[in-house]
Amino acid sequence: MACTVNEMITFARSFINTKEYPAKSNRTKFGEAYGVNGVPWCCIFQWYLFNKKGMYDQFYDGKKTASCTTLMNWAKSKHKFYTNKYKPGDLVFYNFDKVSDADHIGIITRVSGDYIYAVEGNTSKNGSQDNGGAVLEKQRHKSLILGVYRPTYKTDKAPSSTTHSSTSTSNQAKKKIVANGQKAANKFVGCNIVADGIWGNKTKKAAIKVVQTALNKDYGAKLSVDGIWGSATDKAFGSHYVKVGERQWLVTALEILCALKGKDPKGIEYPGTFGSGLKAACGVSKAVKSTFKNLCS
Structure with a gap:
């Protein structure tokens, strides 16, 4: 089973405001499904989305990783890593501390000028952006982006006669x-x-x-x-x-x-x-x- 970009975005948005429990524990339903709970889970959340939508092969070749940097390097090895012309459905890698590693990840829902919007796991409104405890749709400036991984989705176009x-x-x-x-x-x-x-x-x-x-x-x-x-x-x-x-x-x-x-x-x-x-x-x-x-x- 595969899904379209719109189906994936709708699915991701269905988890907005989901929070870890207890607070500051990093324990979530996503970590439980992954098999490792109580650890930073922004990448685990994306793994969960792709597995539940039957697109496990599009996430780290069907393997598991909770590391944004590991996933980013895998995307580069697959020649599916882009540093411009971002699109909805792309997995976006952020860097908040001005070093080369990826600090955080989200799935882009729309692009507007110098900003992108993305559904992200383990973030917050005003606190920690990469270990904040909730699923939210965030607006981010493109200057924070290291690049994106572009999965292969099913086309949204209706078949012709x-x-x-x-x-x-x-x-x-x-x-x-x-x-x-x-x-x-x-x-x-x-x-x-x-x-x-x-x-x-x-x-x-x-x-x-x-x-x-x-x-x-x-x-x-x-x-x-x-x-x-x-x-x-x-x-x-x-x-x-x-x-x-x-x-x-x-x-x-x-x-x-x-x-x-x-x-x-x-x-x-x-x-x-x-x-x-x-x-x-x-x-x-x-x-x-x-x-x-x-x-x-």
């Missing part, structure tokens, strides 16, 4: 991939879901069962295969991951999850090998817990 046929064909192809994923889930777990090519509640539950089964096979997790991603499943997954070149049951799970979301992994193996087809489908070369959780949501 000439693209209707190809869009319909694309939807049918995606539905077929989902149906193949449903068949694979039935084979792997015995879910007995209907292979109708539609992502619904039963298919979502089957996806989680696939992950639970893989964790049991690979790591002897002894999970109840109930299709509920609760604390036991979260703890069992822990810091496990799969990466390109590896062969295990968790790779099979990733192949099935991609298919269930309409992303063709170019085959499902038992156990699976993380190859180029799967990498293209999931958008990362190393899949961690958040990758799997997003595909199950």
Whole structure:
């Protein structure tokens, strides 16, 4: 799943006035989802937005970082770092103390003359701007900006009538991939879901069962295969991951999850090998817990 610039900005604005609790604790729902709470969270907030909108591959290649400078340097390595002509949807890196590191980050909502407006986590109205405890939409002068990272969003343009046929064909192809994923889930777990090519509640539950089964096979997790991603499943997954070149049951799970979301992994193996087809489908070369959780949501 991807989203448009407008969808991302609307989502970011939905958290305005969200505050850490207790005050000055750096503890937030964003840090809880990230897996590390009680630390400065302006970058974690942006990670949260991109993960929840299914654009995890556009944030640090699907990995985690709470460091604005690390994310900025990654953007530079991807040749997607810009120091002028800022646009809504850009992730903007600020420097408040006149050194080279990035002190703070936000997502630009609009640009007006010498100023930009951005939704930022862990800021405040009049106090600390980079550890202030709240989500706010701030006006900033461009002189504070080191540069921006420009993610690749889904286009906001409506399809023309000439693209209707190809869009319909694309939807049918995606539905077929989902149906193949449903068949694979039935084979792997015995879910007995209907292979109708539609992502619904039963298919979502089957996806989680696939992950639970893989964790049991690979790591002897002894999970109840109930299709509920609760604390036991979260703890069992822990810091496990799969990466390109590896062969295990968790790779099979990733192949099935991609298919269930309409992303063709170019085959499902038992156990699976993380190859180029799967990498293209999931958008990362190393899949961690958040990758799997997003595909199950």
